[in-house]
Amino acid sequence: MEVSSVYLAVATLASLLLLSKVLFGSSTKQQWPPGPKKLPLIGNLHQLGGGGEPLHWTLADFARKHGKLMTVWFGSQKPNIVVTDLELAWELLVTKGADYWSRKMPFLAKITTAGYRTMSACDGGPYWESLRKGLHATALNPQTISSQTKLQEQDIADMISKMQQEADLNSGVVKPLHHLRELAIRLIYRLSFGTGVPIEERFVRRMDELIEEQMGIWAAAHLVDVFEFTKHIPGLKPPLKETKAHTERIKELLRPCLAASKKYSLSGNNTHLSFLLSQGFSEEVILLNLFEVFNFGVDSTSASIVWALGFLILERETQEKLYKEMEAKLGGSRRMVRVEDVSGMEYIHAVVKETMRMRPVAPMAMPHRAARDTELKGLKVKEGTSMMVNLYALLHDEKVWKDPNRFVPERFLKRNGADDLKKMERYYFPFGAGRRVCPGIELAKVEVAVALANLVNSFEWRNAVEGQPPDLSETLCPLLEMKTPLVARIVPR
Template identity: 45%
Template sequence: MLPYMFKYISANWTTLSTSDHGPYWQSLRKGVQGFAMNPSSISSQTLSQEKEAIAMTQKIQEQAAVNGGIVHPIDNIRHNTIRVVGRLCFGPDFNNETFVVGIDPFIYDIINIAALARFADAFPFTRYIPGLRGPFRKVAEIRDGIVSLVEPEITRYQSSKSPCTTCYLHFLLSNGYTMETIIFILFEMFVLSVDSTSTATTWALAFLIRNSEIQHKLFKEVSGGDEKRERVTVDQVSKMPYLQAVVSEVFRMKPIAPLAIPHKTVNDTTLTGLKIDKGTAVIINIYAVLRDPKVWDEPERFMPERFLNENALSDRMAMERSFIPFGAGRRICVGMDLGKLQVGLTLANLINSFEWLAADGDGPDMTDDFTIILRMKEPLVARIKARTNLGASLF
């Protein structure tokens, strides 16, 4: 039920998110869970994640030093996530900065072109009008660019004397998928991971800039006191309840895919008395569910405390049933746990290292830019103060 245009960057709809439920889809899903998202695969790169979080904060500090404290953090956060996903896909020795920098614009462009893809579906004749075929040519260019970046990494893996046997690429090659399918299954991993984690992190920073008391409370937790830690580790992140509450509240307020990936009914069914035929496209309004005033007290207010164990049991149960920012059911986001971990680790280190302030008097623009991802309309621009000591600043 995805746009026709997407067939060109999904190997004719043979990737995980574009294929119908069945044995083929189940095989791909098991491959992701058993290899790329296997707990041991994720835990094996903990040290690399922590080192890159520190490297990211250093790059942001360098950017601030030459711009009077002003930073645009999104690119550093995106590149950091690409490296994490790259190791899960290609193995722990993945270290190709040309790939990291090169794949990012293609991910960004595919998300941007989603709205045009829907337009082409609504008016199929536009595929054949020369003046309106620009988006299709753009997708073809993106497709060629993706192949030129991903295929060499596959070749490198195949020529390795000791290839990783726990990465996702090993599973795909071992199961005989075509080269085209492997390339775009791997690319899909980046599409589904990079925007979700980087966008959630920048939304989090924007909310914290606008809510200085919450930012201070979070800093007290992540730092363990009044001065910054040397670094925040993965193990420490899992033991920070207020950080987890902040991350959950960000996902509630700004769900990354507010209408989720389109579903399709596999049988004739009914919903609240309405007959729904087999094969009907079903769109779930996750955004509305996460702002339902019957479930969420003051749903328009950024309030991480709602996720702490201070509410009545009945209220907590209602919130747990309604908290579906990653979807639900069989096609719930397979990278949910990694996504929450990556956002938590990145955010914790950014808050530990810097105080985040508005770049101007108005504060960050919280306007949504909705394609299939709920991005910020204006990418976050902020002013930072380094937390070398309590209240100290390098800028």
């Protein structure tokens, strides 16, 4: 009996310790900042998207009521701490970047990211660092990008020709988005596989379709995560099955490219694929890392250019000022605007920067997750806590941006004063900041600038219907796009 009592006491103590661990986890007790009142199961979902407002607008409104550091519940999942303050965002993303470099990914994303083994999906650490360094050393290496210049210029010339053909068939009206998506696909293809593997039109069309498909998959993935218990419900099988089928379609498209370029890449070609192959990764990890670059690169650059065109149609004086800059740079020549031309032009870069400030393509960025027990401005943050930064709100903060809701490229010109420019540069992060900033940010800036310069140099961009300006309303799905796709009238210069 005495022995049994000892065993019982030990078992009871062990159970209590285990229960304590489950309930309280680490020694750091999570502190939740204030936030909007939640309801059981749905959290704050009933308060999000009211009146058709995008999520980043609603969260900015919440922040004005509840504070720059607040707690928001998306359904039944664990709450998110949302940051809407410049200094707090800097601390989270830059100063304490290593404390918050883990990722919070949707359940279904495990399928599309090879078990969270792609660069955007994996937690920070040696594996993530190797992926990032490998991409920068190969596809995003300045020499590699420079070697693509002539081919990219030819792609832009072909795109402009196709736009003119479309306009000729439609009384001068064009839909520029699909042309810009194809342009981006061709560039990323060469950076991924090298110039030795010819790209087929079928590949361009199919890749464009799969990227569009991915947007729907991610929307479903986030919906499943909102109600975590649905992971175990039989009714989840359709989206789960579709996600698996979608991932197989990605592999089917990229597998022939892998086979065709494998030998070429291993011979020393400086491509993304050559790096991935050198690491001994599985085929699935290689193919889905390749697709991820297409997925993020195509959507972000094409959306940014379309937003810029929309603003330039509304702001005719800005469009004319931009054209005059190119006219002066080219000396009246009707040749293409080249990369070296753009590097010496100030106003085009101001237009691109202002476009990305007004309409950052990822206004809520990708959620971060605390990699360890830490703090944020004195708030205790427990390992595993989900952190979100409202980049859109920060890029419209009146403390930094005068008249933040106006499209004013001139704010980025040097004549504005060193102090203002220094402040704007510090808090200008449309692609995030710190360790997990978008790896392709510099390429994106150049690609957008060169394409936009040639579009404005080739055509005057006007309203599709006289007197009816384009609708620049936003929709988040999951990137920031125009609610009504841009349609414009182009007039050859």
